[in-house]
Amino acid sequence: MMKKTLQILVQSFSYRKGYPEDPAGNGGGFVFDCRGILNPYRFGNLKYLTGKDKEVEEFFVEKTDMPEFIESIKKIIDITINNYLEREFSDLQINFGCTGGQHRSVYSAEKIALYIIEKYPQTRVSLVHRNSKNWMLK
Template sequence: MSERPTMVVVSGMSGSGKSVALKTLEDLGYYCTDNLPADLLPAFVDSVGREAETPRKLAVGIDVRNRHQELTQVSHWLSQVGSMGFDPRLVFFDTEDAVLIRRYADTRRRHPLSHLGLSLADAIARERQVLKPLRTLADAVVNTSDLNVHQLRRRVITELGLADTSLSLLFESFAYRHGVPSDADFVFDARALPNPHWDPRLRPLSGRDREVAEYLDGSPEFGEYLQQVSAFLDIWLPRMRSATRSYVTIAVGCSGGRHRSVYLAERLAAHARASGWEDVATHHRELD
């Protein structure tokens, strides 16, 4: 990699895995921000560059949510970033239309261009047209059609020249009503734990919120469950290392995939990092 500070622009089709890519970069020590107006790219780099401890690795998400007419000027703004002493790179994430349509059906999310009154297929076609200048400009195009979350993380690491041989751990939360992740190596059921969903104050929140964390931390059952699962993984995860294995998925499920499973996955990931595992990520299927 270059000895100059790095600035990576993450772009691509909605539903192609850009959020996973940005989270991967954040886990790798990048200072990340998403959905930055493209014309503010040089100002962002300049502002961060004035910090006493300037991050040497920056990542910015720029996609179809931007003002469309400005996306044709990204090349100019990347040149400005280069003149500021950074090594700019643009990585574009793409996915086949049929896969994107299936992903939207599975997650029940709205496409960013749905406000235009377009069908999903037409919105995807319009997005391709809008993002064509960025795809043409990209230093690397990553097709995620056949990649799971682990494989996508590995591709991001490879494209940035950060490949290693360590075992990658993914702690993934999910809702049982939408099915168990097909690539899970270990599955833990959190439905026996107290459910924040039944507290009207906590129902709109998620396991990422402090109030939900305090609720669960106040439960003796949660503490006992966390301790026992952590002890199990402390024994068996090191035994998963092998010359042919590069990743392990630990899936945690609950009824809605928003509260118990999310917080438990975050706590288990934090425990793994504290135990010395370097490549640790979380993915919340019903939230991300």
């Protein structure tokens, strides 16, 4: 019998727009609140960038606790991913929220999706930035 592939949905979202729904019908998954990390939106031209931009990454690494935040999340999700793989579960959702869904949550979702892809190649990862249509870009 073939093992089920664990599908992992990683999303960024804006708390202003509400929590993401669970399309798999499992009642949700992880929701990490990124609002405890300093917001690059408040700093000049970073306002018009996203968590995908190098300048924002440098800001997070040099001026915030984001690296520790991401490392802590890796430890937490590893426990669940390993358990879900062992039990052959089909779906897991990992969500990251911040005020606008443009900087902190996007960066976190990008980093965690990449981490999972590299560490768990037997999974299928989908990455969605739910607020991308509302990003403030120049």
